[in-house]
Amino acid sequence: MIEFEKFHGTGNDFIIINGLTQNFYKYSSLAKSICDRNYGVGADGMLIVESSNKAEIKMIFYNADGSEAPMCGNGLRCFSKFIYDNEIIRDKKFTVETLGGVMEVEIKLIHNTLKHVKINLGNPKINFINKEVEIDNIIYKISTLFIGTIHTVIKVENLEKIPLEDIGNKIENLNIFPKKTNVNFYEVIDENNLKVITWERGVGKTLSCGTGAAATAIISSILNNTNTKVNIHMIGGELEVEVIDNSVYLTGPVDFICKGYFNY
Numbered sequence: 473m474i475e476f477e478k479f480h481g482t483g484n485d486f487i488i489i490n491g492l493t494q495n496f497y498k499y500s501s502l503a504k505s506i507c508d509r510n511y512g513v514g515a516d517g518m519l520i521v522e523s524s525n526k527a528e529i530k531m532i533f534y535n536a537d538g539s540e541a542p543m544c545g546n547g548l549r550c551f552s553k554f555i556y557d558n559e560i561i562r563d564k565k566f567t568v569e570t571l572g573g574v575m576e577v578e579i580k581l582i583h584n585t586l587k588h589v590k591i592n593l594g595n596p597k598i599n600f601i602n603k604e605v606e607i608d609n610i611i612y613k614i615s616t617l618f619i620g621t622i623h624t625v626i627k628v629e630n631l632e633k634i635p636l637e638d639i640g641n642k643i644e645n646l647n648i649f650p651k652k653t654n655v656n657f658y659e660v661i662d663e664n665n666l667k668v669i670t671w672e673r674g675v676g677k678t679l680s681c682g683t684g685a686a687a688t689a690i691i692s693s694i695l696n697n698t699n700t701k702v703n704i705h706m707i708g709g710e711l712e713v714e715v716i717d718n719s720v721y722l723t724g725p726v727d728f729i730c731k732g733y734f735n736y
């Protein structure tokens with residue numbers, strides 16, 4: 473039996489397992505089983521707590537299909553609540569090692585309960601902006617960058633007209649992306665507000681994506697002159713992204729859902 477807790481950040485849901493107190497192997501197949509929405513607990517991803525020699529704690533992250541990914545913004549925000557509420561670290565600011573680099577987190581308490589987490593995703597690395605690709609006779613202008621993990625961002629006029637599953641999948645698997653990509657479509661509401669839907673590598677459609685929100689805010693500020701501090705409206709809720717110098721800050725709510733034992 474594996475003890476786990478489940479959290480969500482704006483509807484992006486995660487299983488978190490304390491690897492400091494439990495030993496188990498084959499994370500990839502465990503992620504696939506535990507994240508399965510019919511035969512498992514159900515989640516977009518699985519996070520494991522491990523000790524670190526580069527930061528105060530380490531987060532390991534797997535997508536629901538069992539693939540390992542370097543970073544997850546909403547996942548890191550949920551992970552921070554797990555760490556604080558389980559008294560693994562009791563400071564309001566701490567550092568977390570991920571495969572995408574060491575990230576700074578800052579927790580926010582409301583009446584002594586951890587409700588919001590702000591994370592610093594570091595410095596984005598832009599691969600290309602507005603590259604034209606043709607899919608099913610339609611030209612899409614895609615922009616790709618690395619912000620903890622790989623994201624492709626595409627501006628559209630009307631999100632409701634986007635067949636996310638079909639086109640998200642095709643862009644994820646374009647041969648210019650040997651390791652695939654996460655895909656975000658966005659609409660500009662005004663200079664302070666963007667609406668975003670995300671197709672995640674290794675998961676599919678999710679209700680929210682933290683690094684995707686950050687990636688979209690960065691590309692939109694370059695292409696549309698939207699502000700460097702914006703609200704990102706995702707299906708599952710709202711996130712705030714702020715770009716200051718070479719850092720991208722992501723802030724939003726996190727919630728504990730349940731705790732239990734997985735039969736594995």
Ligand SMILES: N[C@H](CCC[C@H](N)C(=O)O)C(=O)O
Binds near residue numbers: 544621674
């Ligand atoms: N949902 C996550 C991103 C997961 C990225 C993952 N699907 C990948 O393969 O890179 C977030 O909140 O940032």
